[in-house]
Amino acid sequence: MESTTFNLKSYSDTAVLEAERSQGTRTPRIISHRNISIVYIDFSGLRKEEEIYDAMENAQRFVRSHYSKSLYTLTNLSGMHFNTDVYTRFIEYAKGNTPYVKASAVVGMVGLMQIFYNSFLRLTGRKVKVCTTELEAKEYLASI
Numbered sequence: 001m002e003s004t005t006f007n008l009k010s011y012s013d014t015a016v017l018e019a020e021r022s023q024g025t026r027t028p029r030i031i032s033h034r035n036i037s038i039v040y041i042d043f044s045g046l047r048k049e050e051e052i053y054d055a056m057e058n059a060q061r062f063v064r065s066h067y068s069k070s071l072y073t074l075t076n077l078s079g080m081h082f083n084t085d086v087y088t089r090f091i092e093y094a095k096g097n098t099p100y101v102k103a104s105a106v107v108g109m110v111g112l113m114q115i116f117y118n119s120f121l122r123l124t125g126r127k128v129k130v131c132t133t134e135l136e137a138k139e140y141l142a143s144i
Contacts, residue, residue, distance in 0.1 A: 071101050082113050
């Protein structure tokens with residue numbers, strides 16, 4: 001397996017987060033909640049497919065560099081562009097990440113995303129909890 005070093009910044013580093021958001025680049029962050037580490041994967045506000053795919057690749061490299069069933073993930077899809085092409089890429093992305101993820105939660109699912117949700121679960125074999133808020137998602141992951 002190729003070794004990759006990730007320079008993860010604190011989720012509380014809002015200046016870095018806002019700079020990445022404005023540039024369309026995203027890297028996963030480790031956040032803590034109730035003594036567990038959660039990988040925060042942020043797709044929020046991404047409007048161009050290329051930006052979404054770049055963020056997927058960054059997250060994919062990070063997730064797949066960890067041990068089997070070792071990660072809790074919280075994915076934020078709020079305001080993200082979504083269509084059938086993006087959906088198809090998310091299927092492959094999620095399938096490939098499955099061996100590394102212990103539990104997953106997602107926030108920001110609306111409209112077309114909700115319609116495709118059951119199909120996504122069936123095709124990926126994943127169990128992903130849909131939450132209304134990030135706090136609800138963190139609480140869910142901490143309860144696993």
